[in-house]
Amino acid sequence: MTRTDRPKDQERLEAVLAHFLDAGFARREPALLQPAAVFLDRLGEDFRGRLYLVNDGGDAELCLRPEYTIPVSLDYLASPEAGKPAALAYGGAIFRIGDGQLAQAGLESFGREDREAADAEILGVALDAAKAAGAARLHVRLGDAGLVRTFLDRLGLPPAWRRRFEIGFARGTPLAKIFATPARKNGEAGAGMLAALSNVDAAGAKKLVEDMLSIAGISTVGGRSAGEIVERFLEQASLADGGSVGSEKRALIEAFFGVEGSPDAASGALRKLAKYAGLDLAFALDSFDTRSSFIAARGLSLDDMVFSTRFPHSIDYYSGFMFEAGVPGALGAPPAIGGGRYDTLLKTLGAARDIPAVGAAISIDRLSGDAA
Amino acid sequence: MSDVETLRTPRAESQDRLQDRLIVAVPSKGRLQENAFAFFARAGLELQQGRGARDYRGTIAGLDHVEAAFLSASEITARLARGEAHFGVTGEDLVREEIDDPAHRVELLAPLGFGAANVVVAVPAAWIDVRGMADLADVAGGFRARHGRGLRVATKYVNTTRRYFKEHGIADYRIVESSGATEGAPAAGAADLIVDITTTGATLKANALKTLDDGVILRSQANLVASLTAPWGDAAREAARIILSRIAAEEEARTTRELRAKLGEVGDKLLRKAETKFGATLRERGAGGLLVFAAPAHRVAPFADWLIAHGAQTVTSGRLDYVFRADNELWTRLSARLGGG
Numbered sequence: 001m002t003r004t005d006r007p008k009d010q011e012r013l014e015a016v017l018a019h020f021l022d023a024g025f026a027r028r029e030p031a032l033l034q035p036a037a038v039f040l041d042r043l044g045e046d047f048r049g050r051l052y053l054v055n056d057g058g059d060a061e062l063c064l065r066p067e068y069t070i071p072v073s074l075d076y077l078a079s080p081e082a083g084k085p086a087a088l089a090y091g092g093a094i095f096r097i098g099d100g101q102l103a104q105a106g107l108e109s110f111g112r113e114d115r116e117a118a119d120a121e122i123l124g125v126a127l128d129a130a131k132a133a134g135a136a137r138l139h140v141r142l143g144d145a146g147l148v149r150t151f152l153d154r155l156g157l158p159p160a161w162r163r164r165f166e167i168g169f170a171r172g173t174p175l176a177k178i179f180a181t182p183a184r185k186n187g188e189a190g191a192g193m194l195a196a197l198s199n200v201d202a203a204g205a206k207k208l209v210e211d212m213l214s215i216a217g218i219s220t221v222g223g224r225s226a227g228e229i230v231e232r233f234l235e236q237a238s239l240a241d242g243g244s245v246g247s248e249k250r251a252l253i254e255a256f257f258g259v260e261g262s263p264d265a266a267s268g269a270l271r272k273l274a275k276y277a278g279l280d281l282a283f284a285l286d287s288f289d290t291r292s293s294f295i296a297a298r299g300l301s302l303d304d305m306v307f308s309t310r311f312p313h314s315i316d317y318y319s320g321f322m323f324e325a326g327v328p329g330a331l332g333a334p335p336a337i338g339g340g341r342y343d344t345l346l347k348t349l350g351a352a353r354d355i356p357a358v359g360a361a362i363s364i365d366r367l368s369g370d371a372a
Numbered sequence: 373m374s375d376v377e378t379l380r381t382p383r384a385e386s387q388d389r390l391q392d393r394l395i396v397a398v399p400s401k402g403r404l405q406e407n408a409f410a411f412f413a414r415a416g417l418e419l420q421q422g423r424g425a426r427d428y429r430g431t432i433a434g435l436d437h438v439e440a441a442f443l444s445a446s447e448i449t450a451r452l453a454r455g456e457a458h459f460g461v462t463g464e465d466l467v468r469e470e471i472d473d474p475a476h477r478v479e480l481l482a483p484l485g486f487g488a489a490n491v492v493v494a495v496p497a498a499w500i501d502v503r504g505m506a507d508l509a510d511v512a513g514g515f516r517a518r519h520g521r522g523l524r525v526a527t528k529y530v531n532t533t534r535r536y537f538k539e540h541g542i543a544d545y546r547i548v549e550s551s552g553a554t555e556g557a558p559a560a561g562a563a564d565l566i567v568d569i570t571t572t573g574a575t576l577k578a579n580a581l582k583t584l585d586d587g588v589i590l591r592s593q594a595n596l597v598a599s600l601t602a603p604w605g606d607a608a609r610e611a612a613r614i615i616l617s618r619i620a621a622e623e624e625a626r627t628t629r630e631l632r633a634k635l636g637e638v639g640d641k642l643l644r645k646a647e648t649k650f651g652a653t654l655r656e657r658g659a660g661g662l663l664v665f666a667a668p669a670h671r672v673a674p675f676a677d678w679l680i681a682h683g684a685q686t687v688t689s690g691r692l693d694y695v696f697r698a699d700n701e702l703w704t705r706l707s708a709r710l711g712g713g
Contacts, residue, residue, distance in 0.1 A: 040546060041522065044544050045525075048547070049534065170541075216498070222563065224564065228518065229499055
């Protein structure tokens with residue numbers, strides 16, 4: 001499959017790129033051949049099935065670039081402007097097994113501390129570029145991974161429940177199932193030890209198990225320290241011991257993840273919820289509203305956009321604002337535009353500190369809605 | 373397949389050779405080979421290796437248009453997938469790992485009862501907080517935040533691991549490919565856990581590893597495997613039919629017993645009861661009310677008791693060498709998969 005061969009897609013790609021350059025973004029074109037490890041490390045081993053892998057006899061596995069964000073980020077970090085504000089654009093072919101060669105264009109904005117304005121600019125320029133390439137009006141969905149994280153932080157869930165929730169949420173597991181108390185198996189190995197530990201306070205229990213592991217000569221195994229193992233062992237013990245999230249917190253979680261609507265309506269509902277629950281979400285919601293104002297100031301209609309706390313499902317990669325836009329009617333079809341803020345990515349790619357970053361990618365073949 | 377392997381293994385079969393004969397790929401060394409030879413010998417199929425022990429080609433005594441190829445289990449799997457061998461003896465673990473879309477490329481005709489081993493997920497025994505895949509998913513979820521990297525899994529079963537971890541919702545991990553001594557990887561600091569094949573679990577124990585409660589990905593054993601992509605000419609089909617009919621004849625003889633009893637009048641109802649209750653089927657009716665049944669070997673005694681309760685005076689049971697059938701289940705299944713022509 002080589003969709004970029006379609007003359008129409010090539011025309012659209014050029015129109016999108018022309019619009020990006022007009023908007024002040026500088027073109028970058030990273031190499032086609034990229035080290036595979038950098039994608040697998042960040043996108044997970046499961047992504048291996050999508051990579052066109054190449055082996056040139058050396059130690060490092062190479063692949064045809066499956067996306068642009070990571071290569072463009074690496075180029076930026078290797079350039080003299082690393083750490084300074086930069087507005088970059090890209091456009092060309094990406095390669096994924098199952099889809100073959102696809103045309104993709106996009107934007108990355110690095111180093112801007114005025115995050116809300118940068119978020120709005122990326123959304124606005126991406127939507128305008130799609131329009132310039134002849135796309136019909138797109139449905140826009142918004143999310144905020146930073147807001148979701150802040151809410152979970154303020155809620156103060158025990159770490160075990162927090163992870164259980166995040167994993168379940170990412171997999172689309174119903175809340176009732178996520179919060180069901182795990183069944184404790186009778187006669188399970190370790191049950192005796194757990195029973196003994198239930199009479200000791202947390203610090204004492206940790207010390208006791210740590211001592212036991214140290215007597216057995218175990219310090220670190222397979223990259224996990226004894227302390228880490230003990231901590232989780234006791235955590236699981238408290239889960240199994242009938243410890244639960246509590247109906248009040250559950251109700252708050254249900255209410256929070258039920259919020260969906262226009263950004264302004266959603267913000268209002270979340271402020272009410274925060275006040276009722278006594279949770280301090282002011283900073284996150286002020287930032288949310290500031291961003292909404294910047295979006296409106298670009299002439300975009302906020303009322304035509306839908307914000308949902310359930311979007312995105314997985315908040316691993318993104319750190320703040322998120323959006324996607326698709327052709328109306330293409331129900332269940334992957335969106336034509338996707339993007340968001342990922343302030344923590346560049347540090348994992350070798351930056352000395354976190355660098356603010358927000359970007360968008362446009363799948364050219366999905367702009368018309370006829371590709372599906 | 374690595375470059376080194378390509379250089380060492382004999383040149384792939386040419387298409388011509390595959391057209392006018394049936395190629396049976398058999399393990400070339402060790403216990404797998406002994407067991408494979410014994411399996412074919414039981415069915416009256418004597419594998420004959422070529423002139424020297426290093427010769428990788430051979431024949432099956434008395435069968436024309438059949439060529440045996442003696443290869444490594446991994447090479448056998450690769451040839452079945454490429455359609456360069458018609459039949460092969462190889463482990464199910466290799467079929468599932470090394471063949472892309474195995475359901476469409478090969479047919480697992482029969483498990484052979486040897487080469488049994490499990491592909492398992494094993495973690496350090498010191499991970500007292502990790503008992504099942506759900507625990508592992510939880511640890512994987514929190515690992516990156518704590519260590520700045522994903523969990524590392526040492527294995528040579530890359531595809532099998534990916535499928536199983538996906539089923540259990542584990543995405544954030546990295547595979548460290550390992551071709552030998554995988555079980556030593558966690559102790560050496562090269563990985564956090566492993567996916568490997570084990571027969572008794574002793575090697576895992578020796579390396580202070582434990583299998584997760586639901587960590588058995590695959591219970592594997594040697595299988596007789598047919599390639600669906602090989603060119604199946606008339607000669608190959610006929611040879612395959614003969615081989616499968618002998619294998620099926622031996623298997624049926626080994627797993628069943630023939631029972632004889634005189635019962636007088638016997639209606640269909642009673643025969644149906646014999647079938648549902650004991651899996652016994654009527655082979656023939658003789659003179660004077662003699663009935664000859666075939667029954668599973670382990671049901672012989674209760675079935676004989678039952679026959680006596682229904683009026684038989686004497687019930688004899690015997691073991692046969694072979695039970696040949698005009699239609700045998702193995703060939704019926706294979707020819708259905710191969711289609712016409």
